[in-house]
Amino acid sequence: MSAELTRLAERVADLERRLSATTRTARLAYSSIEDGAIEVYDNDGTLRGSIGVQPDGTVGMVAVNAPPPPAPAPALVDSALAGLDVSWDGQWANDEDTTPLDLALVQVHMTALADEELSEETMVAALVPGGGRTGVATGTYEPMWIILVAVNTSGVAGPPSAPVQGQARRAASDDILNGAITDLQLAEAAVTEAALAAAAVGKTAIQDGAISTPHMVANSIQGDRIAVGTLDGDRITARSITGSQVIAQSLTANELAANSVTALQLAAGIVDATHIKAGSLTAGLLAADAINGKVITGSRLQTAATGRRVVVDPERAEVSIYSGIAEEMQPGGLHADVLDLGASKQAGVSLSAPSLGKGTAYLAMQSPNTTGGAGSIRLEPSDRITEPGYTYLLARQGNSTTQELIESYASAPSGGKITVQQQTSAGFTWRTGTTSATLRDGVLSVPNIAVGTARVTPVADKPTSFRVAKRLEGKEVRAFVTASTTVPGTVVEVAATDADNTGFTLWVTRTNATATNVWWLMIGSDA
Template sequence: MTNLATEVAQLKRRIAQIEKGQRISHGASIENAAVEVRDEDGSLRAIVGQQGDGTTGAIIVNGPPPPQPSDPIVASVLGGVTASWDGLFAAGALMPLDWARIEVHASTAPVFTPDSVTLQSTIETAQGATVVIACETAVYVRLVARTTSGTASAPSSTVGPYGPTPVVATDVLDGIVTTLKLADDAVTAAKVATGAIGTTEISDSAITTPKIVAGAVQTAQLDAEAVNASKIAAGAVTTAKLAALAVTANELAANAVTAGKILAGSVSAQALTIGVAQSIVTKLTDTMADSSTWARVGETGTYTTVTGVTDAVAGSTVLQVAGAASMERTENIPYDAAALYRVTVRLRTTTAPTAGSATVYLGVSGIAADGTTRVNVTGANAITSQHYIALSNTVITVGTAWTTVTGYIQGTAATGTAVTAADPRTPGKAHTNVRYIRPLLRLLNGATGGVMQVDQVTVETVPTGVVNSVNIVDGAITANAIAANTITATKLAAGSVDATALKADAITGKTITGGTITGATVQTATSGARLVMTSSGLAVLDSAGDLVAEIDPSDSTGRSAFATYDTRFGKEYYAVFTGGDLRFGITGATDVATEAFASYSSLGGGLYELLLSSGYEGSAVPGQVNIYSATSSTNDSHIDLNAATTITPGIFSAGNIAYGTVTVTTTAANSPGSAAVTGLNVKGSTFRAYVTASSGVPGTQLLGVSANNVTSAGMTVFATRTNTTSTSTNVYWLLIGT
């Protein structure tokens, strides 16, 4: 009897296992458990069902490493470098279905292993993208691909070093440095050029005797004719009170200095004003209208002048070279080692070489004192190894766009500079024996075939300390960024220098009136259309004196804001832009709580939201937000959002949703048939399938439908019937990725 009871218990357990297996195979459910998906080697690849932490889902684990990504494309920009991924993988490998992201790593070390310290950013789109890496020094960049299971690829090759693009003097345009661009206290005594502060910049009675420190007023602080006879006490100016070079021609009356007043040998170069080298600009501008001014001095390529080029920078002519050729201008330009020379070339490649690449060397040839003998960087008489300060050993890719390159050269050395010198602060040097220079263009070097065009060549001397830039934001120029004597009198607006801008104990004054500056208000006019700046903000008024725009350091929300105003249909509309918010409303009808707005904010956890509201007036229900595809016509594709409904007149579609119909055929009663749904590409990392049958006999002949093997690419759909013959069932399916 004991054995019989044991056998009965074993049979019950087996029957329960069989019933459970049948339920799973019919797709009914997995009860408080999970299904493990393993590959042919038995390695765990996924867990579907209840997870170890109590959650339910499909978790991908132990995925194979993705292929190595292609090398990054790195470029220098202001404040850092950009790193781009082109969406490809090494050796033409395809993107795996479980690809998740591309990690961008950077390090100052040329050899490094990507880790959490070197991670700078990620690229989440499969089409590739560009990210900015903020840096102050040159860095090296590598890319790493990761899958949804967190498995990393082999890192890409290292690209670099690349550093941020410097802002140099030639990047700053004349006149671009206004009062708004200067930070507080940026202009110190060392930055104010001789004679910069004159009577126009200082209001009447602003300078009193107690405000001037003994010895503070030197000739460098006085404009020409600023001190006249009425301002000097009798006998006040003695020899000891005059600084060297303090008395110039402007301070002397006609015929005041006679021979008897000049000490023998007292007039030296140091006693003169700005030197000749700083005031004379040598400039050659060749727009390539005459090819006879150029000679081929190397290789065998042909050259000619082409006319009718509509995108030429000046005129419509270019010098066109077919095949490799070294072109040198026949005119000698005297080389003054004390001057800074800027060489600029504008060129492009219109036809690629049949062999080799469109490599160029651009700069100047050194010429000896005899005006004929060439002098390269080593002193040899050769066209090779010349001073390629504009561009050295660089490929100009084929295209219609022009490439402009600039190099600088100044001074001499025993070995000249043969590489690119694009920074005027560190110009290249000519060989010691150079007395003249000639523009030199070595085009399509080492290549067979190909066509290049040169639009313009300029050679000019550049006075040091000149500022030309458009890359300056408000407050970006501080005292340390301004070269000595850069700010002259012509750069200062009348009345722009008040007591707070001057050195302590030197000048004081309560109110400075000069041109558009009155008291604490800066304005372009006293009435009509004008710009007014006060301590409380910046305002723009129209010709009627009505406010049309303003910048408020602290608006009603306590944040700095930019606002514009416009009157339409008898109401004044306004738009206010603050950090993260753009608000719209009607003056007197709406406030912060009822305005329309577009707001961007963080939800935490790396998530953000964009909110849109049409706003409302008083106790009215908020209006409607309409999003149109083209002209706001009701025939356009559009979405209408209001408090009650969301209207989409067209067909709604999304990359993470797919649906359709599949036919499943069964051949025997109570034996499921299946059909595969393939060829999908549903977006997401977790996928859920929903199926239902088109049937009029559910529960009698059609027992049920289900789906498994659900991925972004498709699924397998099952149907079970009681029919004993071959029967087809149309099953509707829906696949959603999250």
């Protein structure tokens, strides 16, 4: 009996030693996360981050739902050549605020107005946390406003800083070093006579043989510049002396051989209307194709004097198209123009239909400007923008500062504006009003449909609730849920209640307290 008690005592002592060793060992020392993530929640139950495999397949620590960072102190803005020098000292508008540990960057926005709404199009640069400096090109010499916005690692933007105005400066002589511009930097004919100071070019600056006939202005060499006997027949090119070089009345028929002057010897423009006897030139004297393929300059052309006709006006650089009906209030036309944008110029062509007093159909095409600004095409069935039924279609090219888009508009009450923008090489965004839809890599995201996965640790054999927060569009919101489990039969029920535009309540009933992934789908509809 004593031997059995001894063995029992030894066994109890061994179990106590093992239990003590187990409680002193880290519980996750040899643990791992298998194809999932650990979610981090605050005291209010709000998801603040996850560690592990993310929904897009990447692995890491991702922060979400963080509070917005404070407003930065106003930017320091200095004028620069064709742009602005922007810096931030790393301070905040409120001296009591400190730099958040999850600060990702500080956006630099540039707007024409101090209270202009900020967007992706107004963002021109970004600064690192702690302060920094960057240069931005304004594309104009008009005053612009610089506004800073802090963004944290959750992608949440804080309030904007106070706007600071700045203005780009134009290039001055101090910006160009002496000797920086040589013959290689000058385009042909870039330096004209008006740009040269008097007597700036002397004989020593002109190489022998550098000046040939094409470089001489007409009448620049007079008789008093030619030494007697230096100009003989060998130095005169055939047909180089025309009527303008001969003194009036100095050549008569006596000096001309018979038939020596024919049409081939007459320079273009020598014989004009003042030299032709009235009525001597008739249609019979013109060859059938005398003006075919020829260029007519400076003349107004029209196909008829009245009625249905086309009129070409070279002075206004436009073509007018008349329908010929009595109700016509204004002819249609094709007009070319160049817009002076200050820092650049933009060429365009507009085409309009004849107007009968009820509006004019209009098509405008603008080529990219001289600094690379976006070109565009705009179509309007009517130019009366204040009347019901007004519509337009706009297609705009993208560039480094402007995003490409296709935009359509129909006036109220039943219309609105729809904008299609390319987000990446494989994605587009449609915007109408305050909502948008995105198609990216074959996946469509719309504001009235949302999907996700919620992880709930239930109380065994007792319905356990969890609020899924998700903003959704639609008058009627429905939620659908299903459990993801590798042990069928242990999940008794999953259900959804209280579905609205802010989310729904998820219920899980299970025979044990195993953490359960629940897939959910929310759909918003008009009814």
